[in-house]
Structure formats: structure tokens, C-alpha cells
Amino acid sequence: MLNLTKWALASCFIAASLTTAMAKDTITVGQVLEPPGLDPTAGAAAPIRYITYGNLFEGLVRVVEDGTVKPLLAESWTVSDDQKTYSFKLRQGVKFHDGTPFDCSIVKFSYERAVSADSTNAQKGLFEPIEKTECPDPATAVVTLKRPASNFLFNMAWGDAVMIAPSSAADNKTKPVGTGPFTFKEWAKGDKVVLEKNADYWGEPAKLTEVTFKFISDPSAAAAAVLAGNVDAFPMFQAAELVSQFQSDPNLQVEVGSTSGKVVLSLNNARKPFNDVRVRQALAHAIDRKALVEGTYSGFGTTIGSHYSPVEPGYVDLNETYPYDPGKAQQLLQEAGAEGLEMTIMLPPPAYARRGGEIVAAMLSEVGVKVNLVPIEFAQWLDQVFKNSDFDATIIAHAEARDLDIYARDKYYFNYQNPEYKALYKSFTLASTEAEQLDLAGQLQRKLAADEPNVFLYALPKIGVWNKKVKGLWKNMPVPADDQTQTYWEN
């Protein structure tokens, strides 16, 4: 009997030491949606970025977890005094996964392709300021702008501005070839995408040998997969109400951070009575944003007072501009002659809209506003609301980072037209120093908060859950990405 116990103990030790000796070097990451392709230069879907950003494809510069821009394929750069010429010193010895060498001709090709007539780049506008790209020598790229653009470097850090080779550009949707620390292995449609470690990576090699992105769209199925250990990490978990069961599991770690996604109650500023700032302010006063975050995201998510998220540089906390005050809301509606206002809110499928819409409608009815809720499919939303501006109000998340420019556009779906804001935005793009730029970003936020073209609700949270032993995943998500380059298993 004693022998048996000894033997059992010994085998336990052996088993334990075996597991510590071999830390896992592969990971299975859960993701809600499958990407429609794997070419970040030919589609806007965030799932494309999650798989490719930093992992497969790289740009001259990139955004890191704290939201700042860092060198990547460009080692360093200099900017001319008139802020119009950027000279990038390119990294040497970089090769694409198929062996194609990276040099200035690739930079020229990538940027010119993005603005060409048959370009299907979803963010073609990012490249619009570029006048030309020149190659004085293979290791130097000189980009000349039509006018100073203070956000140029940040824009070149987007997933849409990554470097691609002429020989593989056409097939990147199905067989992506980049310069990143992982290479593409397989895509089982409807199920998973597998990446493997790039043994010839130019920089610090990845610690994992294989990453599997598994697509699980149903929230309860996703939760079951996390609890059963079928996926090791779910960096962007959707159903906040299921998070408590993770928090009580000793093997799991929950990290709630923020994203650049801004959930807003968009108003059609061209339609009466939403063209009256008092009505818009009244709606802002009528919505208890804290309670809304509680109801839609179980309290995860930070309320915002302008079109800017806490992860974006130069964030100003403007939450107190229109505090929750139903009395004030009623008074403002009365002043504007909009008592008994009836409005229709279009609700695209995500929970922040569908569930949030119910709560907003209840809050607005408290101040005498009658709300009709219209659930709408996303394709139809894009057509009716976004393209044709045929709506009163809608709840939508604006995912793009630092997108203050949408309020300066001549035509955009919520029809906000304000010359002062446009002038302010122009000086923001011309700002030459970072301090000046941050200051102007603050002024833009204040202007929006004062004008309240839309009711700013909250920044979308990034709810991450993963095995306690997994390290190196992002807590915040300043740009759509699921960076696996630093991920490893702790012993």
C-alpha cells in the first residue's frame, strides 16, 4: 500500500515536472466573426485586422498598445521644415514570406496602388494627401505631401497602409504574404485561420510557434469554449453579462480595457427638430449614460462626452458637459418648442444598439419623447442610414481611431455642418508640433461636446478573457488588432 502511494506521488511529480519543462508554445484564440478575406488593403472589416495587423503584415510604422506610433519597417524618419516631405530610412534585410526582398520600390508600389483608379482600399482617403513617393536609393523612401498633414504618420500606421509585394498583392485575400513574424498556414472557411511562426523574421521572433484563430459567433458557445479550455484566449468577448462566470474561475483572467470605438446616438442634423442644438442637448441631458453602460455592457465601458475615446491621444474628459438631468432636458425641449417630440431610432444588430436602444427609449420617454425603435440589418443600415441619410436617429459604434475628421466632412450621414469646426479641424491637420496637435485635438473635442451633433454615449470596452498562464495580450485596443507577437505561456 505504502509502495503504491509512493508510486502515485512520484508519477504526480513526474507529470508536474513534465508540464513545467514544456511550456505550451501554441495558442487558440477565439474570435466572434470570420473575416471576409485576409487582405487588409481590400476590406474594412475589423476581423481582417485582428488576424493580420502586426502578425502577418507590417507597415512603415505601427500603433502599439498605448496608442502611440512606433517605427516598424522604417527605422527612422525626418520631416522637412514645411512638414511636407517625410524621408524614411528603411530597415535592411527584410523579406516577405515568399522571399521577395523589401525595399523602397515596395513602399512606392504599396502607396501608389492604394490611390490608383482601381484601388479597392477601404481607407483610400488616408493616402489622399500623398503627392508622390520617390526612391533616391533602395533603403530610403521619400514621401512628399500635397499639404502638411499632422496625422500622416498615424494614418500610415493603419492596417490599410501595410507593405505588400507586387508579386503577391493579387492573392493576399486568400493567401496573405507579408513581412510579419507569423506566416499564413491555412484557412478552414467557417472554422479557423492558422498562422505559424516565421523562422526568417527580420526582428525579434515570435514566442509562439502557432496561432489558431477560431470563429465562434454565438456568445454562449463562446463562453462554453472558454470555460472548457477549448480556446485559450478570447481577447474581444462580446457578451458582458457572461463575464462573471469567468471571474469566478481560478484558471481564467479577465482584463477589461478600452477601444477606439465610440458608441453614439447619431442624430440627423439636417432634420427638424434635430437641427436645433437645444433639442440635441436635451436628448443628452435625458440619457443616463452610466445606467446605459450598466444595462448594455454590465458596467464595462467608459462614458464619453465627445467623439473621442480615452485610448486616443489628447483625450479630454467632457462627461460633465451634459450631466443626467431629466428636468433640464424637459425645459430645453420646451424652449425649443419640441414638446411631445416623436422620433425613430434605427438599430443595427449589435447588442450595444438593440439592447441600448430599448434603454435609451425608456429614458427618453421619461422626458416626454416618444421613440419608435426600428431594428435593421447592417447591410440595410449602410444603405438607408449611412448612404442615403434617411433617418432621425440611430445608435452606432464608430470604430475608427482618431476620426474627428468625420465632423468636418461636407457630406456625412449625420449632416453636421459647422464652419467653425471645419476651420478648427483644418488648423489641426496643419499643426506642426505634437503639443500643438494635442491642444487642437482637445479644442475639437470641446467644440463637439458644446454642439452635441450626436449624443456621445460611451467608449466600447474590450473585454478580454484568457488562461492565467497566457501573457503578452493587449488590454486596450487603440486600433483594431489582436497582436500575438508578444504572446507566450508562462511556466
Place this chain on the structure above:
Amino acid sequence: MISFIGGRLVSLVLTTLVASVIVFLLMQVLPGDPAVLMLGMNADPDAIAALHRQLGLDQPIWIRYLHWIGGFVVGDFGMSLTYSVPIRELLGPRILVTLPLALLSMAISVVVAIAIGVYAAANRGKTGDTVVMGIAQVGVAIPNFWLALLFILLFALKLAWFPASGFAGWEGGIWSGLHSLILPAFALGLPLAAILGRVTRSAVIETLGEDFIRTARAKGLTRSGALWKHAVPNALIPVVTIIGLQFSFLLAGTIIIENVFNLPGIGRLVFQAIAQRDLVTVQTLVTLLAASVITINFLIDLVYGYLDPRLSRGGH
């Protein structure tokens, strides 16, 4: 018999063509532009126009229809707009999920239905009949997705006998694939079995009252002998009719069940393709589904001819 089959074949092809036109037109009037969906909210109008050209969406409607249906006839279904791979490549692995799922649930439904139907008919009016038919009545009322959720709760989360979702694939052997299909197949098959069971019961009861059953019993056949040898085969025609009708419900059911269980099958592909406005994929899949329902009905007609030769001779 030949003219019977020939006539049915012509109507099969015509019905499929009509279905293809309807699906194609429906997809055209459905609001939502696949290019806008792919390029998102920040997209430049030029980029959207370029993507339209690339996807062939700038062509007139009738050219697009002819191009698509022309390819369809020779088995070239075209390219998926969102995945940019030939639709045929998408279909292969997904049929390996949906077809076994459909066959398995059909088998479950038929076996369960005939068992409970014949049992209830043989014990007509007794407690067994009341209990079985009472359960079947509840089964008719239960929607398959709800049954699916209950199954997941009990068999996957509580008892952990089966996976809660996902498909393990056939690479790991028959059992690994089958294991992930058992819960979905029961969720899909049992409500159908309830309906089919009721039909079986009344059909068998009806034939049990016929003169030839009395004759069979009179010439010395046992009760169960008369039941299985004479009553059940003669009760099959209405049962086969219902099976044929249920096939289209079954296909519609796979769309729901595959989404509940996160199975990468045809049904899930249809759902995704509609949400992403992958027009060509939706057209192709729906036309294929319509064609398979029509083909099944055609086969059912042939089975009738076998079960009751009078039908294929065109008279009674």
C-alpha cells in the same frame, strides 16, 4: 413509366429555373450593397466603384443573370464576393457537415416516427397510445432551436456527453465527426418525428380497419403478423408523402440548427452570405437547395410508383 419520369424531369428543370429567377431578382431588390459592406463606413466612392467593377456588379442585371445561370448549368457557380474563392470550394467541406446532419436527422425522425406511430396504432385507445401521442403532441409544438438549447444545457453543459458547439471534423475518424452531429440531429429530427408519428398512427389505424386485414386475420395470421405484413406497408403512402414534404422543413431547419450549434455547414453559409450580401453565393445556394427539394419530390414520386404501380400508369 418512361413518359411519367420524362414529364417529371422536365417539370423539375423548369421549376429550378423559375426558382433561380426569383432568387436572383430577390437578391437584386434587397437593400444593401456588398461593396459598401466590404469597404465599410469610411470608404471612398471611387473605391466602391472600383470594387463594383471588380465584382462585375456594374453590368446590367440580365447579363449578370445569364452569366451566372450559364455557369450554374455547367457546374461553375462563380466566385463568392466576400471570400473571393470559387463557391464550389466553399461547398465541398460544408456538404460534408450538412448532408450527414440531414440524413441523420431524417433517419432519427423516420425510425422514431414509425416506432411510436405503429405502437400507438396497435394500442389504440389504451394508456400507451395516450401517453405516446401526448408526448408527440408536445413534440409538434416545440420549435427545434429551443429543443436545441435545452439539449445543450443538459447533454453538453451538465452531463458533458457531447460538445456544446462546433464541428470536430472527419479527419479524426467517423466518431469525432458524428459526435458533434448527434445533438443537432436529434434537435432537428425529433420535432419532425412527432408530426410523422401522428400521421403514421392514423394511416395504420385506417388500414387496420380495411377488409383485407380482417381476411388476413381470418386466414390465421397473428395480430402482429397482420400488422407488419399487411397494415404497415399499405399505410406507407401517406407517410412517404409527409417525409417528402418534411424534407424542405429539414433543410430550413439546418439553417437554424447549424447556427445554434455553430456548425460550418451549408445552412450557416447561407445565413452568413445573406448578412454579408454575398449575392452570388446566396443565389447559388438557394437555387441548389430548391433543386434538391424538387429532386427529392421527384424521387418521392418514383417511390409512389413503386409502392402503388397504378399511379405511374396514369390511372387508378
